[in-house]
Amino acid sequence: MRGGACIVGVGETAYTRDVARAPTALGLQLEASLAALEDAGLARADVDAILPFPNLVSAEELAANLGCPELRFATTHHVGGAAPVASLGTAALAVSAGAADCVLLPAGWAGYSGRRTRQIVAQDVASIPGGAIARDYYLPHGLTAPLQWYALLARRHMHEFGTRPEQLGAVALAMRRHAQRNPRAVMHGRPLSMEDYLASPMLSDPYRLLDCCLETDGGAAVVVTSAERARDLRRPPVAVLGAACGQPDPADEITGRADLFRTGLSSAAPRAFAAAGVRPADADFAQIYDCFTFELLQQLEECGFCKRGEGGAFVEGGRIELGGELPVNTHGGLLSEAHVLGMSHVVEAVRQLRGEAGERQVAGAELGVVTGWGDFGDGSIAILGRSA
Amino acid sequence: MTAADASALPLPGRDGFAGAFYEACRSGELRFQRCSACGAWRHVPRALCAACGSPAFTWTPSSGRGRVFTYTIVTRAMHPGFAARVPYAPAVIELEEGVRILSEVVDCPVEELRIDLPVVVVFQEVAEGVTLPKFRRAVPAGAGREAGG
Numbered sequence: 439m440r441g442g443a444c445i446v447g448v449g450e451t452a453y454t455r456d457v458a459r460a461p462t463a464l465g466l467q468l469e470a471s472l473a474a475l476e477d478a479g480l481a482r483a484d485v486d487a488i489l490p491f492p493n494l495v496s497a498e499e500l501a502a503n504l505g506c507p508e509l510r511f512a513t514t515h516h517v518g519g520a521a522p523v524a525s526l527g528t529a530a531l532a533v534s535a536g537a538a539d540c541v542l543l544p545a546g547w548a549g550y551s552g553r554r555t556r557q558i559v560a561q562d563v564a565s566i567p568g569g570a571i572a573r574d575y576y577l578p579h580g581l582t583a584p585l586q587w588y589a590l591l592a593r594r595h596m597h598e599f600g601t602r603p604e605q606l607g608a609v610a611l612a613m614r615r616h617a618q619r620n621p622r623a624v625m626h627g628r629p630l631s632m633e634d635y636l637a638s639p640m641l642s643d644p645y646r647l648l649d650c651c652l653e654t655d656g657g658a659a660v661v662v663t664s665a666e667r668a669r670d671l672r673r674p675p676v677a678v679l680g681a682a683c684g685q686p687d688p689a690d691e692i693t694g695r696a697d698l699f700r701t702g703l704s705s706a707a708p709r710a711f712a713a714a715g716v717r718p719a720d721a722d723f724a725q726i727y728d729c730f731t732f733e734l735l736q737q738l739e740e741c742g743f744c745k746r747g748e749g750g751a752f753v754e755g756g757r758i759e760l761g762g763e764l765p766v767n768t769h770g771g772l773l774s775e776a777h778v779l780g781m782s783h784v785v786e787a788v789r790q791l792r793g794e795a796g797e798r799q800v801a802g803a804e805l806g807v808v809t810g811w812g813d814f815g816d817g818s819i820a821i822l823g824r825s826a
Numbered sequence: 827m828t829a830a831d832a833s834a835l836p837l838p839g840r841d842g843f844a845g846a847f848y849e850a851c852r853s854g855e856l857r858f859q860r861c862s863a864c865g866a867w868r869h870v871p872r873a874l875c876a877a878c879g880s881p882a883f884t885w886t887p888s889s890g891r892g893r894v895f896t897y898t899i900v901t902r903a904m905h906p907g908f909a910a911r912v913p914y915a916p917a918v919i920e921l922e923e924g925v926r927i928l929s930e931v932v933d934c935p936v937e938e939l940r941i942d943l944p945v946v947v948v949f950q951e952v953a954e955g956v957t958l959p960k961f962r963r964a965v966p967a968g969a970g971r972e973a974g975g
Contacts, residue, residue: 556904563836571870574844577836578958579930581898581916582905589898590918597896597941643899691870693918693926698896 443530444668444675444825447480447661448785449473453624453776454655457551463494466546466657468503470781474659479672480540485661487511487538489525491545491779492518493565500544511538518567518812519727520683520702521545522781526808526820527681529662539663545781546657554653559583567813568690584729585650587692587814589642592732594698596644598747601735603644605750607635609731610648610773612759617770619760619798624652625774649731651772658781660788665825675825676791679805680714682706683818692814699736699746702817703809707741714821718742721821722803723790724764725783727811728771737809738766741819760798768798780810784820791824834907837956843871846885851957856947858925860886869925890947891964892921899936915939919961932960 449470451461467490475482485506488497497512511532515524522545529541549555559566559582566572581587595601614630617623630648638648668675684706686695711717718741726741728734735749743764744752752758758766769775769786776782787806789795795803803824810818838844843859850857858869863880867888874881897917903909915936920926931945945961952958 560905560907570839570844573836574838574847575870576916576928577905578838578952578956579916579928579960580900580903580905580908580911580914581928582836582903582908585904586898586900586916590896590916593898594896594941639902640899641902642904643901645898688876693895693928694869 442534442665443662443678444665445660445678445784445788445822446663446668446671446673446675447474447476447478448788449475449477449659450622450778450782450785451546451657453622453778455550455624455653456655459655460551461548461655463547463552464499464503466548466655467495467500467544467659470546470657470659471500471504471542471544474542474661477673478661480661483507484540485542487529487532487541489529489541489543490514491521492516494547495544500542511541515683517683517685517702517810517816517818519729519780520810520812520816520818522779522784523681523808523810523818523820524683526660526662526678526784527683527818530678530681533662533664539667541662542659543662543781544657544659545779547779548655549777550653550655552655556583568692571691585645586642588730588733589645590692591698591736592644592730595732595736599750601750603636604632605735605753606644606649606731607632608753609728609734609758610635612753612756613728613767613771613773615759616768616798617774619796620769620775623770623775624654625770645730651729651777652774654776654778656776656778656782658778658785660781660784668825674792676788677823677825678820679716679823680710680712680821681819682709682713683816686815689814689816699740701736701740701811701815703737703811703819704740704817706817706819710819710821711742714823716805716821718807721764721805721807723768723787723800724766724807724809725768725771725787726766726809727780727783728767728773729811731773733811734766734771737811737817740817741807741809760800765800768795768800783808787822791822835952836905836907837953847871848957850885851949851959852955854949856888856890856959857885858888858923859883867923867925869927888947889922892919892945892961894918894931894939894941894943894945895920895926896941897939899939917961919945927959929958930960931962933962
């Protein structure tokens with residue numbers, strides 16, 4: 439895959455929590471898509487492939503609104519928040535194989551002013567990962583939401599490896615510190631101390647309120663094309679050097695796994711690094727899907743940035759902060775910038791590799807890693823590089 | 827718990843594998859699928875054995891004895907059906923047969939719950955004709971921690 443496809447445009451809406459504004463997923467995704475096309479210097483009619491986020495807006499609806507007369511490739515990865523990065527890999531494959539020239543990847547939702555996650559899980563059993571399994575074996579015992587599924591993993595990790603609440607807090611604090619350098623972040627201007635973190639209300643022990651990502655309204659989009667075509671476009675292209683997605687075993691059930699920590703990324707990450715011909719230690723930064731604090735820590739382990747069980751120590755002492763050995767989520771992530779379904783992590787990675795990240799720029803950033811996490815631990819990863 | 831809360835409680839399906847699983851619970855038995863070809867136990871129920879691929883199985887009684895594998899203490903309900911129940915603790919129980927099941931340790935204050943706590947199955951009727959498998963401490967409170975291994 440190395441060098442075959444590039445990200446040539448990125449776009450975002452404002453990230454808000456304004457119920458009066460009441461945007462729709464379609465409106466947010468269209469706004470972000472237009473911004474990404476403008477950024478690339480491509481026309482709406484150039485788009486011939488759309489890979490939409492699952493269960494929100496269809497490729498047909500997006501194409502009709504944007505005015506894309508020749509849609510010839512459209513597919514969706516049904517892996518929850520892992521979908522944008524999984525789709526990035528598929529976009530690169532489609533472009534490399536000649537199945538598409540210009541692929542649009544939009545994501546976005548009214549995650550705050552629309553139906554909130556807890557309403558979705560309470561009212562729409564069919565939309566819950568696991569479907570009938572969750573209905574039959576989890577919900578009757580009160581295990582009803584992602585916060586609670588993943589708290590089971592965090593608790594077991596603490597038991598096996600001695601991971602401490604303050605280490606989960608270190609993740610929350612790093613994301614919040616990065617948000618102070620990002621005017622787009624919902625938590626910009628609201629710094630956080632460890633005391634604040636530890637005093638935040640417990641929701642599903644060991645998870646406190648401040649272990650949880652934000653619920654926000656917002657859209658983000660990227661445009662992928664071939665390296666050849668990218669040369670003539672407006673912005674410096676960012677190459678998709680390697681990408682992979684994977685699923686836990688079993689993928690549709692969380693409690694019975696022989697190895698509770700072996701999730702989709704555990705198999706995907708080695709494949710992506712091998713495809714790119716690089717190692718985790720080569721990365722200048724990582725944008726890790728941070729739905730909750732422990733999931734970020736766990737993905738660092740399963741990606742190979744550290745060994746399993748060492749994640750707690752790895753996130754301490756500023757090592758994942760700007761200036762540290764591996765800056766993680768330089769935009770503030772889902773925890774402190776906004777929850778844009780994982781696409782904002784891709785956008786931030788591109789900005790870093792273009793050198794456009796302003797006061798949160800990682801000096802000399804040439805290689806970055808982006809992950810996605812969804813459902814009961816589906817995983818996706820892309821290795822991105824500054825094009826020569 | 828009010829009648830309105832009880833009516834909001836999410837209930838399992840009553841047909842297919844779930845119907846068979848919960849029918850056994852109704853008669854006071856915890857039964858899991860056991861592969862007739864290779865002997866592997868499994869839960870959640872499935873059409874094929876993931877170990878050997880066989881569709882043949884029997885609903886085999888479990889000893890009902892196990893240990894807490896992991897848990898979370900819910901202090902803010904994410905579903906209205908459980909709002910009156912907080913704090914409560916969904917727990918993964920690992921049975922002696924090797925299978926794990928999501929349930930709860932009843933009659934155990936959440937602050938006394940811990941990983942590796944030995945437990946044994948009990949049954950709770952939560953709605954007309956719907957009985958869930960729950961667990962209680964295998965060793966009564968105050969009997970000494972050493973029993974917990």
